[in-house]
Amino acid sequence: MKKLINKPEDVVREELEGIVYAHSDLVKVCYEPNYIVRADAPIMGKVGVISGGGSGHEPMHGGFVGMGMLDAACPGAVFTSPTPDQMLEATKAANGGAGVLHIVKNYTGDIMNFEMAAELGRAEGIEVEAVVTDDDVAVKDSLYTAGRRGVGVTVLAEKLCGAAAEEKRSLKDVADVCRKAKDWGRSMGMALTSCTVPHVGKPTFDLPEDEMEIGIGIHGEPGRTRMPLKSADEIVEMLMEPILSDLPYKEGDNVLLFVNGMGGTPLIELYIIFRKAYQIAEKHGIKVVRNLIGPYITSLEMAGTSITMLKLDDDMIKLWDAPVKTPALRWGV
Amino acid sequence: MSITRDDTLNWVKAIAGVINEKSTYLTELDAAIGDADHGANMDRGFKAVMNKLPEISDKDIGTIFKTVGMTLISTVGGAGGPLYGTFFLQVGMKTAGKMELSLTDWTDALEAALNGVVMRGKAELGDKTMVDALTPAVAALKQSISESQPIHKALELSAEAAKKGMEGTVPLVARKGRASYLGERSAGHQDPGATSSFLILKTAADTWKDIPA
Numbered sequence: 058m059k060k061l062i063n064k065p066e067d068v069v070r071e072e073l074e075g076i077v078y079a080h081s082d083l084v085k086v087c088y089e090p091n092y093i094v095r096a097d098a099p100i101m102g103k104v105g106v107i108s109g110g111g112s113g114h115e116p117m118h119g120g121f122v123g124m125g126m127l128d129a130a131c132p133g134a135v136f137t138s139p140t141p142d143q144m145l146e147a148t149k150a151a152n153g154g155a156g157v158l159h160i161v162k163n164y165t166g167d168i169m170n171f172e173m174a175a176e177l178g179r180a181e182g183i184e185v186e187a188v189v190t191d192d193d194v195a196v197k198d199s200l201y202t203a204g205r206r207g208v209g210v211t212v213l214a215e216k217l218c219g220a221a222a223e224e225k226r227s228l229k230d231v232a233d234v235c236r237k238a239k240d241w242g243r244s245m246g247m248a249l250t251s252c253t254v255p256h257v258g259k260p261t262f263d264l265p266e267d268e269m270e271i272g273i274g275i276h277g278e279p280g281r282t283r284m285p286l287k288s289a290d291e292i293v294e295m296l297m298e299p300i301l302s303d304l305p306y307k308e309g310d311n312v313l314l315f316v317n318g319m320g321g322t323p324l325i326e327l328y329i330i331f332r333k334a335y336q337i338a339e340k341h342g343i344k345v346v347r348n349l350i351g352p353y354i355t356s357l358e359m360a361g362t363s364i365t366m367l368k369l370d371d372d373m374i375k376l377w378d379a380p381v382k383t384p385a386l387r388w389g390v
Numbered sequence: 391m392s393i394t395r396d397d398t399l400n401w402v403k404a405i406a407g408v409i410n411e412k413s414t415y416l417t418e419l420d421a422a423i424g425d426a427d428h429g430a431n432m433d434r435g436f437k438a439v440m441n442k443l444p445e446i447s448d449k450d451i452g453t454i455f456k457t458v459g460m461t462l463i464s465t466v467g468g469a470g471g472p473l474y475g476t477f478f479l480q481v482g483m484k485t486a487g488k489m490e491l492s493l494t495d496w497t498d499a500l501e502a503a504l505n506g507v508v509m510r511g512k513a514e515l516g517d518k519t520m521v522d523a524l525t526p527a528v529a530a531l532k533q534s535i536s537e538s539q540p541i542h543k544a545l546e547l548s549a550e551a552a553k554k555g556m557e558g559t560v561p562l563v564a565r566k567g568r569a570s571y572l573g574e575r576s577a578g579h580q581d582p583g584a585t586s587s588f589l590i591l592k593t594a595a596d597t598w599k600d601i602p603a
Contacts, residue, residue, distance in 0.1 A: 090464070111425075111467075134434070136425045137467040165567045169472035169510055173463065196571045203570045256430045261421050274571060276425040281573060 058258045065255035069112045069132055076119060080384045083123040087150070090143035093119040094129040094150045104222040104231045105129065105151025108160040108215055109144055110167055111136040113254070114275055117212055117354045120385030126219035127383070128157075135254050135357070136276045138166035144174030148183060156184035156228035160214055160235060162207030163191035186228055188235035190214055192244045192365065194303045195272030195281055206274045209315050209365030210242035212353050213377075216386065220379035234376065238367060243303050245296045246363030248273040248280065250321060252356050271295060275319075275356045275363075289326070293333035296364045301341060306366060308342030313349065313377065315365040320355035322362055327351065330362050338366070347377055353385065391541065391602045392490040398451050401597045402443065402458055406436035408593050409586070419582040423569040427468060428582040435466035435474070450489055455482030455499075469567055470583065473507050473520065480506035493541050497531040500548075504528050511566060518564040518576065520583035526551035527591050541601050549588070549595040556580065556588040 062068050069091065076093065077086040084093050092109075099105060108118045109131030118130035128151035133139035148157045157178065161171045168189065175185045190207035214235050221234045248270045251260035254277065261277035264270055269292070272281035287295075306312065316331040318324070331350050338345050346369060354363070369377070380389030409416075409432045416429030439461045446457050455478050463475030484499035485491060491499070504524045513519040530551035534544030559581035564570040569581065 111427075133467045134427070134431065137427045137431055138469070138471070140464050140467050140471055142464045164469075165511065166467065166469035166471070169469060170467065173472055197573060203566055203568070206571060254426050257417060257421065257426050261426050276568070278423075278425050278568060279572060279575065281575070 058253050058255075060253070060255060062255055065258075068255050069134060072112065072115075073119075073132070076384065083382065083384060084119075087146065090140065090146050092129055092131045092143050092147040092150065093122045094147065095122055095124070098128050098151055099153040100128070101153045102155055103153045103225055104155045104228050105148070105153060105157040106160065106215065106218045106222050106231065107131070107144070107147050107151050107157060108211070109133065109139045109147065109171075110162055110164075111138060111276070113357045114355050116385030118215070121212070121215050121383050123381070123383030124390070125223055125379055125381035125383070126215055126386060135256070138164065138170045141170050141173035141177060144171055145177045148174060148178040148185060149181070152183050155225075156186065158218060158222075158228060158231050158235065159185060159187040160211060160218065161187050161189045162211050163189045163204055164206065165203050184228055186232045188214070188232055188239060190239050192239065192242045193274065194243050194245050194299045195274075208246065208275055209244040209317050209354055209363050210238055210367060213242060213313060213315060213349070213365065213367050214238040216381060217373055217376045219381065220376040223379065234373070237373070241304070241368040242365060243300045244363055244365040245300050246273045246275070246317075246319070246361060247271045247292060247296060248319060248356075248359050248361035249286070250360040252277040252320065252359040254357070273356075273361060275354060277356055277359060289329045290333045293330055293337065293364070297334055297337045300364060300366050301337075304368065306341065306343050306368060310343050311346045311369045311374070312338065312343055313347040313367040313369055314338060314345045315349040315367070317354055317363045317365065318352035319359040319361035319363065320352055321358045321360035322352075324351065327362060330364070334364055346374065392492050393496060393541065393598060393601060394490045395451050395454070397598055397601065398454055398491075399443065399447055401594055402439060402454070404593045404597045405590055406440050408589050409433050409436045412589060416582050416586055419580055419585055422579045423564065423572055423576045424582060425568055428470060428586065431466045431468050431470050432474070432586055435462045435471065438465040450487050451491060452482045452484075452486030452488060455479070455485060458482070469511070470586070473511055473583070476506040476510045477503040493531070493535060493544055497528065497535060500524070500531060501528050513566040516562060517566040518559045518562040518569060518581045518584070519566050520581070520587040522559050522562075522581065523552040523555040523584040523587040523591070526555040542595075542599050545595040545598055549592040552588040552591045556584040559584045
């Protein structure tokens with residue numbers, strides 16, 4: 058294992074220490090239990106929007122704490138859901154009296170820990186709503202399984218909900234924005250390489266030089282199929298087809314097209330992916346009216362990409378364009 | 391004869407040792423079909439439990455198990471935290487105020503633990519989860535009661551049943567937890583959660599093997 062770390066068990070703590078040195082104008086960090094919270098939280102009368110998940114997906118979620126996006130984020134150990142006591146403290150810190158929205162990615166651990174935290178928060182008299190994102194079309198959905206994973210839509214939902222909360226919309230209305238994003242967004246990802254969890258010390262799976270994994274999640278977990286490496290255009294076609302046909306997206310739809318890097322893929326390649334994805338959308342008469350390109354929901358140093366498409370209405374476009382000032386996403390201010 | 395408070399403390403300590411020793415193994419099982427963190431998470435949790443034990447070693451059995459459960463919930467994370475936290479909380483609630491446990495007490499506690507895990511994780515038998523190891527273990531304990539087996543024999547039989555249940559997860563296609571994202575590709579691998587559940591029950595049988603009949 059070659060990593061720029063000191064000790065595997067200190068990775069999350071030292072990352073948090075770096076974040077607070079870099080961004081103390083935007084965020085505060087609390088330790089044991091660990092959470093990152095807006096420097097000016099709680100904001101009275103505003104719905105608190107929080108999220109959390111395993112570390113290793115940076116900048117998600119801690120990099121999205123700040124004006125116009127998240128009020129707090131709970132980082133777990135690498136690829137491990139945070140614990141209910143973290144989420145409870147973050148919920149309390151974010152509560153400005155108008156309730157708190159938990160944005161939860163659909164993973165068994167995240168769901169159970171956030172459910173426990175919501176029960177504890179409600180027991181303390183805080184109104185808590187939770188919305189679970191589950192946009193990964195690579196996973197077959199069924200009543201009898203854990204369902205689809207929450208991936209790229211989570212980032213977009215955090216931005217939209219943060220903007221809605223800044224407008225002082227009610228908890229139900231902010232949660233409705235999240236539900237709409239969840240209903241109208243779909244994603245699919247692929248990997249060129251595996252990644253190494255620091256305390257494991259070796260790659261989660263082996264991926265030969267001439268092969269790729271399609272349908273990968275964000276935890277270095279294997280995908281659904283492995284196949285010989287193909288060209289960027291062919292890969293984009295393989296990712297876009299299941300996304301387009303799932304919702305399905307229709308001619309005349311306005312969409313946000315989000316091309317995400319998994320952590321080890323350079324921007325030059327992401328633009329090549331975006332180019333083809335844009336062309337495919339246009340060919341189907343779908344208008345790409347907004348975009349996001351870059352590593353926003355990563356899987357440590359994994360090379361690869363995920364594509365997320367989110368249908369937008371006028372309200373969502375307005376919320377997307379609203380000012381945001383966080384360590385990782387910033388415009389309009 | 392019965393399981394004393396000191397026996398339960400020894401069991402908890404022994405689990406911490408076994409989990410530490412098997413942590414890499416559990417993580418490797420998890421790497422095959424999950425996200426390669428089960429061993430490390432459980433090890434972190436039981437290390438925290440070991441730090442808590444001195445403060446509670448003079449308390450009743452229920453308090454000891456409840457403290458184990460709360461500690462796991464706040465330190466393990468992932469799915470293992472809420473599930474094993476619930477497991478020990480339920481054992482603690484069933485054994486509240488007790489200073490020793492009969493085989494029937496233990497069976498009731500383990501059944502409550504299983505039910506708690508099923509409620510929290512919404513998994514059923516055959517979903518390729520820890521439920522597949524715990525369910526036959528509880529059934530074996532009940533059968534031992536009806537056959538008037540001595541405690542050590544009953545524990546041994548329940549550990550054997552858990553082992554069979556764990557091994558039975560190998561061909562299954564996961565329907566719950568992160569392994570379910572793999573669909574058919576999850577078959578052919580032993581479930582890490584069922585494995586840690588077996589290890590915990592096996593440790594009970596080993597730690598309590600000298601309890602007189």
